[in-house]
Structures are given as C-alpha cells and as structure tokens.
Amino acid sequence: MCVEAIPPPSGRLTRRGVLAGAAALAGTVAAASPAAxxxxxxxxxxxxxxxxxxxxxxxxxxxxxxxxxxxxxxxxxxxxxxxxxxxxxxxxxxxxxxxxxxxxxxxxxxxxxxxxxGLIDAHIHLSTAAEARDAVRQGATSARSGSTSFYQDIAVRELARHSPGLAPRLTAAGIFVTPDLGETVLADPELTPLARLADGVRSAEALRRVVEVNVARGADVIKTRVNERAGLPEQDPLTQVYSHEQLSEIVGAARRRGKGVLCHSYSERGCHDAVTAGIRSLEHGVFVGERTLGEMRRRGTYFTPTLTAIAGLADSADPVLAERGRTYLPVLKRAVLAAHELGVPLAAGTDSSGGTVRPIGREVELMRAAGLSALDAIRTATTGAARLLGLERTAxxxxxxxxxxxxxxxxxxxxxxxxxxxxxxxxxxxxxx
Incomplete structure (x- = not known):
C-alpha cells in the first residue's frame, strides 16, 4: 500500500473535528465552564x-x-x-x-x-482537564507533552490559552510516532489507512505520514521512540524498534515543518542512533554512554531523564518492574551527573500519566540526589527546561x-x-x- 497516494492531511479538520473530539475526551469543555x-x-x-x-x-x-x-x-x-x-x-x-x-x-x-x-515539566502526559489542573496546582505552570492517544494534549493547550488557571502553558506533541499505533488509528481518519500496514508504521512513507498528520492537527513537537517501554513487564526496554535511518526519516519530516523531536530511549545503541539522527531531546536514556553524551554536548541535544518515573517503578507490585526500578535508578543518576559534568543541557520531566500527576518538584529533588547542586537542579525545571521548550524569554x-x-x-x-x-x-x- 502506498501511503503517499493518500491526499495530504486536511488542516481544517483540526479545528472542526479532531480538536473538538479531543476536547471532549479531555473534558476541557466542562473544565472551562462557569461551574469550574x-x-x-x-x-x-x-x-x-x-x-x-x-x-x-x-x-x-x-x-x-x-x-x-x-x-x-x-x-x-x-x-x-x-x-x-x-x-x-x-x-x-x-x-x-x-x-x-x-x-x-x-x-x-x-x-x-x-x-x-513557576516550574516547567518537560515530559508529562496530560490527557484530561483534571490532570492539567493537578499539574498546575503542584507548581508546573508550563509543560511539554510526551504525547497522548487522541490529541487530548492539543485540547489542553487550547484550554491553557483561554483559561490559564486551569492548565499549564503546554507544548503539545499530539500522537506518538511508534510502530504499533494501536487504537490511536481511530484518532484521525487520516491515520486509518495505516492500520492495513502489515509491518506497522515503519516505512519511510508511513513515518512521514504520521508526522504530517500530527503537524496538520496542530502539534508543536513530534514524539517518537527508539526502544520498547520499561513500564510494561512484557516488553524489553533494551530492544530497539526503529533504526538510525528510520529515526532520521522522522527527524527530517519534522524539521521540514519546523518541529523538533523528543525520543523515548533506553539502550546506549538506541540513544546514540537517536542523537545522531538529530533529535532535539533524549527522554529517559538510562543506559546512555559517554560516547553519546559527548555527541549530545556537541549538538546541544537535551537530556530529559524522567528520574521520577524510573524511581516509581521500584514501588510497583509487579516484580519485573520493581526490579527494573531498583536497577535502573542508580544507573540513570550516574548518567545524569555525567551529562551535567560534560555540559549536556538537562530538563526536568516527571513522565506523569494515567491519571496520576507527580509534582515536578520531586524531579528537581532527584536531580539533586544525582549530584547536581540545589541551584542547578532548580534550573532543570526553570531556565534549562524553558530553553528546551523555546520559552527562554517567557518562562x-x-x-x-x-x-x-x-x-x-x-x-x-x-x-x-x-x-x-x-x-x-x-x-x-x-x-x-
């Protein structure tokens, strides 16, 4: 199937269809009512x-x-x-x-x-108005989305613009560029043809398509992955799902539309492929090595380690996840300190999702525990994160x-x-x- 044969995504759908649906899913219409x-x-x-x-x-x-x-x-x-x-x-x-x-x-x-x-959470998943309110009240007055399943973050961004007391100023990522879109193919009629791809979203045409649809729907940045998830016991976070070439395709498509890319990553090889492909920020990055950190410093690539999320795995009732948390956290702390000492820019992010919003202050606390000074830890959730989000003259x-x-x-x-x-x-x- 040739994805490129499909007409370009309609930008008008963002305002009249997709955004309205996302607002309903996120509950932002009710949140903005006088009863709020x-x-x-x-x-x-x-x-x-x-x-x-x-x-x-x-x-x-x-x-x-x-x-x-x-x-x-x-x-x-x-x-x-x-x-x-x-x-x-x-x-x-x-x-x-x-x-x-x-x-x-x-x-x-x-x-x-x-x-x-106000603090900045550079990696958070806000899918509802209630989550957006929780984030603000815990001190995150600005944030960057780590993607949502049905464009809810774009609706939350609009809520923040009209009713700032109800949501953080949000940089929206739209939907995840990932091999298996799952139910997200139902988020947009422009995505449904991708459901017929036997190998999932892997070809150059399919990867460009998801980026293009995201941009047409109003995404500010593009989110993708290079490794499987650490938070699912059946997945191996060291398994690579996209190659350097595929990541380069995603980055290229995003850059042509003036967008940066944040990339979910764990393995050193995956981190290196993502960084050399030109991503704007490396997310999680537990096993990132010195070679890749040096490349990040040279390129100005940001590191958003989401220490809070990794630490949270240790409290899981699932023994696989609990072991990952106990094993990964000290490794990630060492990577954070090594990055800081090399001059790699750091940004704080909680990776909150699923209805539980963790305070961004906890991420700052863990940055300090990794070896940063208190002031430098605070900077990861203020001036450092602001530069990553392009808000250095705003937040x-x-x-x-x-x-x-x-x-x-x-x-x-x-x-x-x-x-x-x-x-x-x-x-x-x-x-x-």
Whole structure:
C-alpha cells in the first residue's frame, strides 16, 4: 500500500473535528465552564480566568510582596522582594524600595516565604482537564507533552490559552510516532489507512505520514521512540524498534515543518542512533554512554531523564518492574551527573500519566540526589527546561517581560528542595490559585 497516494492531511479538520473530539475526551469543555473551580482570591465574575466578554483573561494586576525572590538564571536571592504582574506579564521584580506598587492592586502576602518562577515539566502526559489542573496546582505552570492517544494534549493547550488557571502553558506533541499505533488509528481518519500496514508504521512513507498528520492537527513537537517501554513487564526496554535511518526519516519530516523531536530511549545503541539522527531531546536514556553524551554536548541535544518515573517503578507490585526500578535508578543518576559534568543541557520531566500527576518538584529533588547542586537542579525545571521548550524569554524567571507564573514555598528551597513538592501558593498568568 502506498501511503503517499493518500491526499495530504486536511488542516481544517483540526479545528472542526479532531480538536473538538479531543476536547471532549479531555473534558476541557466542562473544565472551562462557569461551574469550574475559581482561582482563590479572584473576583467571582471571572471564575475561569476569562474576561466578561469571554476572551482570555490575564489576571489584572497582582502584586506578590514581602517574600524572598530567587532568580534561577543568576542565582541572586532578593529579600523583602516585590513582583508586579499586570495582564499576565511581570512588569517589575526586585527589592521593595526599587519597585513601584500600583494603587489598588490585588496583593499576595509572601512574608516568610520564598518566591520562584513557576516550574516547567518537560515530559508529562496530560490527557484530561483534571490532570492539567493537578499539574498546575503542584507548581508546573508550563509543560511539554510526551504525547497522548487522541490529541487530548492539543485540547489542553487550547484550554491553557483561554483559561490559564486551569492548565499549564503546554507544548503539545499530539500522537506518538511508534510502530504499533494501536487504537490511536481511530484518532484521525487520516491515520486509518495505516492500520492495513502489515509491518506497522515503519516505512519511510508511513513515518512521514504520521508526522504530517500530527503537524496538520496542530502539534508543536513530534514524539517518537527508539526502544520498547520499561513500564510494561512484557516488553524489553533494551530492544530497539526503529533504526538510525528510520529515526532520521522522522527527524527530517519534522524539521521540514519546523518541529523538533523528543525520543523515548533506553539502550546506549538506541540513544546514540537517536542523537545522531538529530533529535532535539533524549527522554529517559538510562543506559546512555559517554560516547553519546559527548555527541549530545556537541549538538546541544537535551537530556530529559524522567528520574521520577524510573524511581516509581521500584514501588510497583509487579516484580519485573520493581526490579527494573531498583536497577535502573542508580544507573540513570550516574548518567545524569555525567551529562551535567560534560555540559549536556538537562530538563526536568516527571513522565506523569494515567491519571496520576507527580509534582515536578520531586524531579528537581532527584536531580539533586544525582549530584547536581540545589541551584542547578532548580534550573532543570526553570531556565534549562524553558530553553528546551523555546520559552527562554517567557518562562523560567520572574523578570520584566516574563510570564506572571510563580510558586511560593514555606522556606529556603536551596536548603531543602522537598519544599518544591508542596508549594503553598501557585500563580498562573497573574491568577493566584
């Protein structure tokens, strides 16, 4: 069967069909209704962070005052700081004496607390509005999707744009480019012809097709794999499912459309094939070796190790998965430290999925346990992850012109990173949640 003989994907279907279906699956239509939970401390007339006219709201003016402000970019710590957020954007941040506070602005008292930019989860699977809300309330004000089965992440991204208090700013990956699409072939009529391919999505034409459909439906990045999954006991995560040539085909198709590729990986050979094929970021990468790390440093390839997910395997009731968790975690920690010492850029990601959203602060804590300094660990979920997502001028700092996203914690996170797992307040686009 010649996949290329099928007409190009229709971009119009994204808005009128696929996106509507994804929104229904994700529950984002209900989430954006007036019955949804209102951000704490906001006017009842704007329960979902929208203006009276129904357009996106950006929180008016909010002043966070009296806290200790940490700038991850510089490491500077400012006591008795003031952050002024207007229309969802930071207008000023600094010591009290150097910042003018607008009259009549809503005030969030941060005395006795530390103030940080909202954290970034660079690998998370958000398939429902409830998961999106959980992620925000645990401090992930920005995120990158690790793919969903039916484009739900694209719907969540749109929810975040219109009702920022309900979802993190999201970079959507659409559907997984994988040999066996399974039920995902039903996500889009443009994909159903691929169900007849005896060998699955492996030919150059089929690989390009899935990338093209993703882009037509609004995906911001492309997600693929080089190895089988660690979280399924019947699979061997060291088994390679795509060759260097196949990965290069995926990367090439994505690049022609201005998209980067994140790649699920475990084995050293698989990691090396993925990196040399030109992926933007290596996900998991437990057995990545020095040769590949050196190539990543040269190319600027990011490493998103998802330590939280690997650590979670050790708690599994399945003995195969539990053994993988116990075996893989120390290996991955060593790889993270080696990457950091070589200068490979790191990004924090929880790989949360299946209805359970883990706090991104836990990933930061595990980065520290791997050997990074507390400040460098925080950077993996702020400035480092922001660069990976192309948000280096939007997220990761509380400085003029950046997004008005912040978390407040009860103490000094440089001394106790566990504080990041339980923020006492979250601010999203100027909305105090």
């Amino acid at each position: 939970a209102a951000p704490v401390g906001r006017d009842a007339a704007s329960p979902t962070g929208r203006t009276a006219s129904g357009g996106p709201a950006h929180g008016g003016t909010l002043v966070i005052e009296g806290g200790t402000l940490l700038d991850p970019a510089t490491g500077d710590v400012t006591e008795n700081a003031v952050v002024v957020i207007e229309d969802g954007t930071v207008r000023a941040a600094g010591p009290r004496g150097g910042v003018t506070v607008p009259r009549g602005a809503e005030t969030l008292d941060a005395h006795g607390r530390w103030v940080l930019p 990761g700092r509380l400085a003029r012109g950046f997004a008005g996203d912040a978390i407040l914690v009860d103490g000094d996170p440089l001394a106790d990173l566990t504080l990041l797992t339980r923020p006492v307040r979250v601010v999203r686009a100027g909305l105090a949640l």
